[in-house]
Amino acid sequence: MATRVRRTPEEARRQILEAAAKLLAAGGPAAVRVRAVAAEVGVSDAAVNHHFGTREQLLSALLRFGGATLKSELHAALEGWSEGAADPAELVRVLAALYAGGYAELALALRQLGWRDTGSGLLDEVVDRLHAQALANCAARDRTAPTREAVQLAVAAVHQAVATEPLFGDEFRRSVGLDADARDRVLDWWVETLRAVVAG
Known part of the structure; x- marks a missing residue:
């Protein structure tokens, strides 16, 4: 027994x-x-x-668990940033890994059941670090630094794109004639876009 x-x-x-x-x-x-x-x-x-x-309550708790996991991984990435320059590639990698693990589908399924996210600020620390880096970089190069809102908008756009990738990425790429192999190039493009925003 x-x-x-x-x-x-x-x-x-x-x-x-x-x-x-x-x-x-x-x-x-x-x-x-x-x-x-x-x-x-x-x-x-x-x-x-x-x-x-209920199962719905389990799914809702699972989504919060995913958010906590994401926050923990982002915190680890931010600690790595303290040793050097903030690297948007790490942010994109952490987000992509989470959403590829089924959390994009879960968020959509729960939303269809009426769930709404009432939290905010999950990526605030990321925005603050990228903005601080932008201010320092632009001051050193005599460039106009982006506003904090510009960094917020860029990070929000990246988050939205990476979150919807598992749901609609193939369809969006096909709509412009790209194949499934372009997924990594799209993620790389977002990394470069964030780097360009931070560069001023």
Whole structure:
């Protein structure tokens, strides 16, 4: 007979969310079912429901979990920036990895169910760091620095483009005659666009 594993409520929630994230990456939101998550963790369906309530509540918690993961990875990237110049390529890489892992589809599915994001400022620190770099670079080269709002607009545009890439990227590229192989070149273009904004 298998021995029962005791978990704290926080540990159980984390393991359930990690299992749900794994299923999301493998099969999109449709793969994140209470029974599948329970099987992945080795708990009963009732245990998953105990911690999250309905499947929709589990999906909503999973989206917040993805946001927390993104924030953690961005923080790590920002720490790397403190050792040198801010590199927009790292920002684009972190965002692209998250949304390619199923979070773009999840956000769309939840939005269709009526969910609305009420948070703000997830990328504020990124904007601040890029703007500070722009001010320093432009002062050293006697150029006009972009306003903070210009940096905000550029970061928002990149975030929007990278978030919708898994959903509509192929269609948008085909609409202008590009093939699927152009995906990485599009991401590179966004990196260069951010660098150009920061350069003034």
